[in-house]
Amino acid sequence: MPAISRPTSKDVAQEAGVSQSTVSLVLGGKWSGRVSPATARSVRDAAERLGYRPNQAARNLRLGTTRTVLLMVPTLTAPFFGPVYTGAARVAARHGFGVVVSTWPDDAEGPADSPFGSEEAIDGVLASSMAVDALGRFGETPAVMLDSGPDPRTGGTVPTIDFGVADGMRAIAGHLAGLGHRRFGHVAAAVDQWTFRARAAALAAVVTGLPGGALLREECAIDVASAKDAALRLLSAADPPTVLVCDDDLIAAGAYKAARALGLDVPSELSVTGFDDVLLATALEPELTTVRLPAEELGAQGMAALLDLLAGRRPAARVLPGDLVVRASTAPPRAGSRAKEV
Amino acid sequence: MPAISRPTSKDVAQEAGVSQSTVSLVLGGKWSGRVSPATARSVRDAAERLGYRPNQAARNLRLGTTRTVLLMVPTLTAPFFGPVYTGAARVAARHGFGVVVSTWPDDAEGPADSPFGSEEAIDGVLASSMAVDALGRFGETPAVMLDSGPDPRTGGTVPTIDFGVADGMRAIAGHLAGLGHRRFGHVAAAVDQWTFRARAAALAAVVTGLPGGALLREECAIDVASAKDAALRLLSAADPPTVLVCDDDLIAAGAYKAARALGLDVPSELSVTGFDDVLLATALEPELTTVRLPAEELGAQGMAALLDLLAGRRPAARVLPGDLVVRASTAPPRAGSRAKEV
DNA sequence: CTGTTAGCGCCTTCAC
DNA sequence: GTGAAGGCGCTAACAG
Numbered sequence: 083m084p085a086i087s088r089p090t091s092k093d094v095a096q097e098a099g100v101s102q103s104t105v106s107l108v109l110g111g112k113w114s115g116r117v118s119p120a121t122a123r124s125v126r127d128a129a130e131r132l133g134y135r136p137n138q139a140a141r142n143l144r145l146g147t148t149r150t151v152l153l154m155v156p157t158l159t160a161p162f163f164g165p166v167y168t169g170a171a172r173v174a175a176r177h178g179f180g181v182v183v184s185t186w187p188d189d190a191e192g193p194a195d196s197p198f199g200s201e202e203a204i205d206g207v208l209a210s211s212m213a214v215d216a217l218g219r220f221g222e223t224p225a226v227m228l229d230s231g232p233d234p235r236t237g238g239t240v241p242t243i244d245f246g247v248a249d250g251m252r253a254i255a256g257h258l259a260g261l262g263h264r265r266f267g268h269v270a271a272a273v274d275q276w277t278f279r280a281r282a283a284a285l286a287a288v289v290t291g292l293p294g295g296a297l298l299r300e301e302c303a304i305d306v307a308s309a310k311d312a313a314l315r316l317l318s319a320a321d322p323p324t325v326l327v328c329d330d331d332l333i334a335a336g337a338y339k340a341a342r343a344l345g346l347d348v349p350s351e352l353s354v355t356g357f358d359d360v361l362l363a364t365a366l367e368p369e370l371t372t373v374r375l376p377a378e379e380l381g382a383q384g385m386a387a388l389l390d391l392l393a394g395r396r397p398a399a400r401v402l403p404g405d406l407v408v409r410a411s412t413a414p415p416r417a418g419s420r421a422k423e424v
Numbered sequence: 425m426p427a428i429s430r431p432t433s434k435d436v437a438q439e440a441g442v443s444q445s446t447v448s449l450v451l452g453g454k455w456s457g458r459v460s461p462a463t464a465r466s467v468r469d470a471a472e473r474l475g476y477r478p479n480q481a482a483r484n485l486r487l488g489t490t491r492t493v494l495l496m497v498p499t500l501t502a503p504f505f506g507p508v509y510t511g512a513a514r515v516a517a518r519h520g521f522g523v524v525v526s527t528w529p530d531d532a533e534g535p536a537d538s539p540f541g542s543e544e545a546i547d548g549v550l551a552s553s554m555a556v557d558a559l560g561r562f563g564e565t566p567a568v569m570l571d572s573g574p575d576p577r578t579g580g581t582v583p584t585i586d587f588g589v590a591d592g593m594r595a596i597a598g599h600l601a602g603l604g605h606r607r608f609g610h611v612a613a614a615v616d617q618w619t620f621r622a623r624a625a626a627l628a629a630v631v632t633g634l635p636g637g638a639l640l641r642e643e644c645a646i647d648v649a650s651a652k653d654a655a656l657r658l659l660s661a662a663d664p665p666t667v668l669v670c671d672d673d674l675i676a677a678g679a680y681k682a683a684r685a686l687g688l689d690v691p692s693e694l695s696v697t698g699f700d701d702v703l704l705a706t707a708l709e710p711e712l713t714t715v716r717l718p719a720e721e722l723g724a725q726g727m728a729a730l731l732d733l734l735a736g737r738r739p740a741a742r743v744l745p746g747d748l749v750v751r752a753s754t755a756p757p758r759a760g761s762r763a764k765e766v
Numbered sequence: 767c768t769g770t771t772a773g774c775g776c777c778t779t780c781a782c
Numbered sequence: 783g784t785g786a787a788g789g790c791g792c793t794a795a796c797a798g
Binding site: 777 | 784785786788789790792794796797798
C-alpha cells in the first residue's frame with residue numbers, strides 16, 4: 083500500500099473535466115492552437131489545485147530519457163571539484179536535468195565498474211580530468227571531456243572544454259622572468275594528466291628561451307608533505323632556484339614549509355607560485371601568486387556543451403583562460419643570490 | 425528512432441527460451457524453489473550474453489520508488505562537504521541507491537524552490553547542517569538530519585546524526601587550560617547553526633569554571649579576511665587573550681594572519697586552535713591544533729540511517745565523536761604575557 | 767479543437 | 783515450475 087499516492091495526470095483530467103491527453107498537451111506546453119485557451123487555463127488551475135507533479139519515472143519510461151547526467155571526477159575531497167559540480171548542476175537544473183556524481187575509483191582501469199553497475203540510467207557523461215582515450219568506457223553514451231586536453235583523434239569525436247593552462251603557465255613564467263628570476267625550480271605533480279604535461283611543457287619552453295635560464299624539476303604527489311620533500315630536494319641543489327613554480331596551490335603550501343624549514347623568507351629570499359587559486363591561496367601567509375582556474379565555469383560550460391550534444395547540436399570545443407593573480411609570494415630574486423655563482 | 429535500444433527482459437526471455445516473469449524472478453533473486461536451477465542458470469547466461477541491464481525508469485515506475493536520495497548541503501565549495509558526499513555516496517551505492525546533491529540556495533527560506541521543482545523523483549532526503557525545524561519543507565519524504573543537533577520535538581520524529589562538538593570543544597579547552605592558558609579569545613562563526621551554538625556554549629562552560637578564566641568573543645563570517653579582522657579586534661583588547669579558539673580551520677587561518685600582522689609568533693606568543701581538521705590544517709605553518717570531525721563518516725552514517733528508515737526500520741540517533749588533534753599551534757602562554765597585568 | 771488508443775519495460779498476481 | 787495478463791503514469795499517434 084503506497085503511503086500517500088500523489089495526484090496523477092488522470093486525476094487532473096478528471097478535476098478539469100477533460101481527457102489525459104489534453105492535460106499532457108497543456109502541461110507539456112505544446113497546445114498552441116490545439117486546445118482552447120479556456121480549457122488550457124482550467125487544466126492549469128486543476129493541476130495547481132491538486133498540487134500535481136508529473137511522475138518522472140513514467141515520463142522517463144515513455145520518453146526513453148532520464149534527464150540525468152553523470153559527472154565523473156577523480157574525487158570530491160580535493161577542493162577543486164566542488165565548484166565544478168556546482169557549475170554543472172546550476173546549468174543542468176536550469177534545463178530540468180539532474181546531476182549525479184561519480185568519483186572514479188582508484189583502480190581507474192577497471193573496465194565496467196561502479197558507475198555503470200546500477201547506474202545505467204543516464205543520458206550523458208561529463209568526465210573531468212580523465213585521459214581522453216579512456217572514454218571508450220562510455221560506449222555510445224554522449225560525453226564531453228573536461229580538462230582533458232584536445233581530442234587527439236581525427237575530427238574531435240568528443241567535445242572538450244579545457245583550461246588555458248599553457249597560457250597560464252606562460253603568464254607565471256613571464257611574471258617571474260620580468261622580476262629578474264633565471265633559475266627556476268618546478269615542483270611538478272606526479273600525475274599523468276594532460277593538464278600537468280601542458281604546464282611542464284609551457285614552463286620549459288619559456289625558461290629555455292630565457293638568456294641564462296635554468297630549470298630544475300622534481301615530482302611529488304599532490305599533498306603537502308610530499309610537496310615539501312620535493313621542494314627541499316630542489317632547494318638543496320648546488321645552485322638552487324630562486325623561485326619554486328608549483329603545479330598546484332597545495333604543492334605551493336608544501337614549498338612554503340620547505341622554505342620555512344630552511345629559514346628562507348618568502349618572497350624576499352624565495353619566490354613561490356601556485357596553480358588553481360583555491361581557497362588555500364589566500365589562507366597562506368604570504369598570500370600566494372597563482373593562476374586562477376575558473377572551476378565553476380568549467381562545470382557550467384561543460385554541462386552546456388553536453389546539453390547541446392543531447393539536443394542534437396554539435397558544440398564547439400572551448401578553452402577557458404586562466405588568469406594570473408599576483409599576490410605576495412613573488413618578488414625579485416635577492417641580490418645576493420647570484421653571489422654563489424662565483 | 426532510438427539510437428541503440430538496449431536489450432529488455434523480453435529479449436532475455438526469448439534468448440533463454442522462457443517467459444518474462446521467469447527472467448524477473450531469477451534476476452530478482454527470489455526464485456528459491458520456484459524455478460529450476462537449470463532454468464535459472466540459463467536465464468543468467470542469456471542475460472550475461474546480451475549484456476542486459478534492467479531499465480531503471482520502468483522499474484521505478486512499477487515499484488513506485490526511485491532508488492535515489494537527495495543530499496542537501498549548504499555548499500560544495502567549502503572543503504567540508506565533499507567528504508560528506510563521498511561517504512554518503514559510498515554506502516548508497518552499496519545498496520543500489522544513487523545520490524543527487526542539492527546545495528540549498530542562499531535565500532534559504534523560499535518555501536518551494538529549486539530542489540523540488542523538477543526534482544520530486546526522490547525516495548528520501550539527507551539534510552546537512554540545516555536547522556532541524558526547517559524540515560517541514562520535506563513534507564512526507566523520509567529524511568534524516570545531519571549535524572543539526574538533536575531534534576527538540578517530542579520523540580525525535582526525525583533521525584539525527586551529529587558530531588560531538590561539545591566534547592570536542594571541551595577537549596580543546598582542556599588542552600589549553602592544561603597548558604596554562606586562562607585568557608581565551610573565541611573567534612566565533614557568525615552562523616546561526618546548532619553546531620556553532622554548541623561550540624560556544626561548551627567553551628564558555630569550561631572557561632567559566634576555570635579559576636581566573638576570562639573569555640572574550642568576536643564573530644566573523646567563515647572566510648579568511650573576516651576572521652583576520654575579528655582576531656585583530658580580540659588581540660587589541662586591553663588585556664588580550666593568550667589563545668584564539670576558532671570555530672573553523674579557515675577562521676584559524678585568519679587568526680594566523682592577524683598574529684603575523686601584529687608580529688606575534690604562533691605558538692610561542694599566541695596559541696591558535698581550529699575546528700574540523702580539513703586539508704588546510706596541515707597546510708598552514710605551524711600546523712594547526714584542531715578537532716577532527718569525521719565528515720565522510722557523517723555522510724556514511726547518515727545514509728545508513730536513511731536507508732534503514734526507508735526499509736521501515738527506526739534508526740537510532742547517533743553522535744560521532746570529534747578527536748582532538750594536537751599539532752604545533754598551541755603552547756604554554758608566554759611567561760611575560762602576565763607582566764602586562766601589573 | 768478534443769478524446770481514444772496504444773504502448774514504453776518491468777514486476778506480480780493468478781492460472782496452468 | 784512456468785506462462786499469460788494486467789497495469790504503474792505518461793505521451794504521441796490517430797480518430798472524431
